[in-house]
Amino acid sequence: MRKVAIVGAGQAGMPVAFGLLAQGYEVAIFTNRSPDDVRGGRVMSSQCMFAEALDVERRLGLNFWDDECPPVQGIGFALPNPDQPDTKAVDWSGRLDREAQATDQRVKMPYWLELFAQRGGKLIMEDVGVAELERITQEYDLTMLAAGKGEVVKLFERDDQRSMYDKPQRALALTYVHGLEPTPEYSRVSFNFIPGVGEYFVFPSLTLSGPCDIMVFEGVPGGPLDRFRDAKTPEAHLEQSVSFLREFLPWEGDRARNVELTDAQGYLSGAFPPTVRKPVLTLPSGRIVLGLGDAVVVNDPITGQGSNNAAKAAQVYLDSILQHGEGAFDRNWMQATFERYWDYANLVVRWTNSMLKPPTESSFALLTSAQQSPALAHFLANSFNHPPVLFPAWEDLNAAQALIEQTRSQSVAA
Template sequence: MHRIAIVGAGQAGLPLAFGLLDKGYEVTVVSDRTPDQIRGGKVLSSQCMFGSALQIESDLGIDDWHDLCPPVDGISFSLQSPDPGGGPLIDWKARLDRPARSVDQRIKMAQWLVKLEARGARVLIQKAGVADLEALADTHDLVIVSAGKGDVAQLFERDASRSTFDAPQRVLSLTYVHGLKEADDYSRISFNVIPSVGEYFVIPALTLSGPCHIMFFEGIPQGPFDIWREALTPGDHLDAAKRLLRTWLPREADRAKRVELTDAHGILAGAFAPVVRKPVLQLPSGRPVFGLGDAIAINDPISGQGSSSATHACKVYLDAILAHGDAPFTRDWMEQTFEQYWTYAEAVTQWTNSLLMPPPQYRLKLLDAAVRSPAIASAIVNGFDHPPSFFPWWSDAEACERFIADRQDSVSNAPASRDLQRDGMNQRFATP
């Protein structure tokens, strides 16, 4: 049975380790922090996971928070006026076919590491560089790097043909809070878009101190949401978030009147450029190392796909390893395995990148049609669980027209929205 080393203790690498252990493989996991350091550190992500990814965790027997984490039963979408306090131009909601969930990764990764070691995995606490990868390659049949946020991921070559951007497209901010008012009917993600400014999400979640909400801002660089460098303390961070809501999103500000930080480490701010890297790193010795998850394909979190994509990548890699038997893990096998995952990830990347750009007029028409068509709203919302389902109608004007026409018989009596074409809304999405 092969010996496999996984560098990185995150949403892709740890579930893969569980799957391999269950099949009798010898597994080494390398983490740059102990479970206590993870649990006591800053939040890592908004990490909402949709139904198909949660099913993968459940099948692996590691969905330990199903009954503790508040479910996300749907998604609401609001296109706001670009004028401060101008209110929504488009406003609708729909239920997910299967609930989503967001569990603070400080809880998950810490508990998973402990559990893996108890099941027989070798857990090493160290940072990994080239020399460490060489040492692991000496003693293992396969070395996988899944440390997407670590320096080791930078060793993999950027794939220019698959990477649309070379700079951050949004400035990001997370604030974990208690006391945010629940949605009025069913638990859901609130997705608010403000042209030329950015996006704001509210995500029900579970954190160290119990159920909570995540206030998540995506700001266009140099725009009104790009203020987080001025927030020097956790309290400053929360005050800045509430101030933005009062200015730009009064309805969401009303929900957040009584919020308090869940803990002093429940904030995060920063920016990164979305990137796709080539999946194989050749070490100086000539031995190949295989990249996984965010180490190879990392998207902007505007589409909420990071944790779900990492879990889908884990499943593809696990199945490929098990099917490979006792054959050696060659560079060709690694590249072919990644291409299997890319058949899914390409749609995620294309859809996510589209959300970072001003929408074409036909897509505004689609979002507006969802106000009156429950079938269209449902298709958009449930696409978050399977982004390939967005195509071709999300990216092609003629296919989009047919998609809308095919669902006209489900149109409700909802009031018509403002004439978005008359308002020139696609032009008003231009960055400041």
């Protein structure tokens, strides 16, 4: 029986653990938070997951919230009119072919952890640093680090060639609310882009107290949306959220007239630089650790790909481990496994990083032309499920114009 250790109990590590456990591997998860700690803690992310990522969970039998979680049925895009900020210069929406979901990780991860232990996995509560990694790598055939935060993640070397930014590009905030008025016709991720100020998007979710909506604020540092640093209480955080919408996005402010926080822990703020790290960590002893998920590729949430990337990375790593059989988990295998994932993730990173800069001619043409083309709006909405389909049009004006022409005459089924 091969033994695998996973440090971190999140969206990337847990599916790998369940997949290996089902195939007869001895699997241990190391985490410093118990299921009750997670349930009773602060919200961790916004985690809107599209169909391909949800399929990873479904294949492993981990989709326990399909009947409870309110569906996300489309994507909407709005750009305020610079001359009349209370009106929209661009406004379109497109239906998803397959629904998305956003389940609060305080709901999902504790349940998964408890189920993992029930199925025979080893759940070990421990703070893991270098000394602990040295011990773990001696005891297990393969050690993966799948934690997205903490000092241990910083042990992985930043990949300067693959990392565009070395500073946070947005001041980030999450606000989980009840009482938001729904969008007409169908539920959606409602994206609002305010040049020079930042972005706001909101979508339905499931939290501890039932269906809710998650507001996500992305503020240009130092600008009027960089306003949550001094909001030290839940009430202050909610007031900053709603007051911003009333001032800058009145149509969203109208929807939020009667909102209240889902719970006293239903908010978060902070900032981090989007970073790609080298996937193999060499310990002082010479033993090696493989990075997974946010430990090695962490994106700004502006494109909503974090949990999607994590699930897709989990599938790649799980397949690679199972296909490897009794082979040694050496440095070459680790690097090759990561590169298989990077073949997909590099385009997601490029797309996400581009959204943090002023739009290019090609991306602006696509985003604005979708208002007159339901087929293009449908294409762009569904690209969130598989972002590589955006290329080369996202970066190449000729390809963008060809895509616009191609979709102009197409019709979309209601």
